[in-house]
Amino acid sequence: MLRFAIPSKGRGYDATLSLLESCGLRVVRANPRQYTATIRGLPDTEVLLHRPADIVEKVAEGSIDLGITGYDLVVEQRGDDPALLTIYDDLGFWRAELVFAVPQGWVDVSSWQDLADLAMELRGQGRRLRIATKYPEIIRRFCHQQGINYFDLIDSQGSTEAAPGLGYADIIADITETGTAIRDNRLKIVGGTILRSQAVLVGSRRTLRNDQGKLALVRQLLELIEGRRQGRLFYSLTANLPGASIESVGRQVTARMELAGLQGPTIAPVWSKFDAEQAAPRWYAVNVVVPQDELLPAVQHLRNIGAVSISTVQVQHVFKAESEAFVRLRTALSEERQDV
Structure with missing residues (x-):
């Protein structure tokens, strides 16, 4: 089990x-x-x-x-x-990012170096920079790497953003998705991302x-x-194209190699619902699988070579x-x- x-x-x-x-x-x-x-x-x-x-x-x-x-x-x-x-x-x-945030009123603090300088200044005043966080191991290592050497970590398992306002920490190091909670508590992010999660x-x-x-x-x-x-990164396209033969249609489709599917197009004759002797030219069904960001270029390429009735389906799975x-x-x- x-x-x-x-x-x-x-x-x-x-x-x-x-x-x-x-x-x-x-x-x-x-x-x-x-x-x-x-x-x-x-x-x-x-x-x-x-x-x-x-x-x-x-x-x-x-x-x-x-x-x-x-x-x-x-x-x-x-x-x-x-x-x-x-x-x-x-x-x-x-998805979220671990960041430092300080009170918005700290206009002179905008980088990790500024935090290192602040920690030194506070040390001269006889105290240490207090950082509220749920991530003591990550923050301890990161602070030392950035030269922030004089600090105390305050364990915070609740609403970490409220710590500076409540007075039990100077700044915070916390995870955020949008930064909304940080801004709502009148804090601002300083430096870059400590860790992406x-x-x-x-x-x-x-x-x-x-x-x-x-x-x-x-x-x-x-x-x-x-x-x-x-x-989820791919689309399957199916279109009908006129042509003299499978070979000629294949050459037209693969004229843009980057839009011609993962290995190449699948091409098959279309059995016309009209009288076969009156239907001209012959038609072929073409199927290609392309990355999502190439979907519209692939559609336009098929249009340019005469395709009609282009349909798309998002691929459910791609197994290597x-x-x-x-x-x-x-x-x-x-x-x-x-x-x-």
Whole structure:
């Protein structure tokens, strides 16, 4: 039985369900108050609902095999732990940035160097710069890298943005998506992004390394996620073109190689619904798969060579020769790690 953890509530829960359902995997809970579920389409798998921070710890210790959580939590809690493997590093949601924010009235503070200077100034006054954060490990390392050497970290697991206004911190280091909460609390972001975060899929080296049954299930999950993530970047175009032969139509379509599909167009004769002897010229159905950003250029190219009735469908999945994510996982598991 594969033990697969997902966020128990909030945006992470909703986005995870949406991703899995788009892959043909539906999470089913018998009762909304239960913290276990099944997943249709992935047999022998138990879904467990946990806090994202707990998912990191439980996967690292091996009580859970697989989990979806935030990259920021992985770096903060187990960034150097060889027992925790990041199997898929961007699931396409839960994007946020870890930043420093200071009171808007601090007009002379706009960079990390300014914070270093401020820390030195406060030290001369007999105190240290107070930073409220949920990410003490990341912020401690980052401050020392930037020359911010005199500071105290204030643990803040609640509304970190309120800390300067309430007086128990001078500045904050927190995760943000839009910056709205920071601005609402009369703060401003200084410097650049400390860390970019997104939803990731993590796995336990201990429990996956020697269990071929679990690895087979992980491979199935990765194939579907990877195929769906790739598929959403492509469109399939179908058009009818007149031509003397398949060869001549093929030469016209491939005159723009970048718009001629992944390997090339598929071309087939169209059986005319009119009298075949009266229908001239002959018609051919052409199908090409193109990246999303080349959709309109491809449509225009087909128009230019006489195409009519052009239809498009967003591709659901694109499967490569093998799952790149699973190849990376297999390689990571084969590495000798004496400390795991």
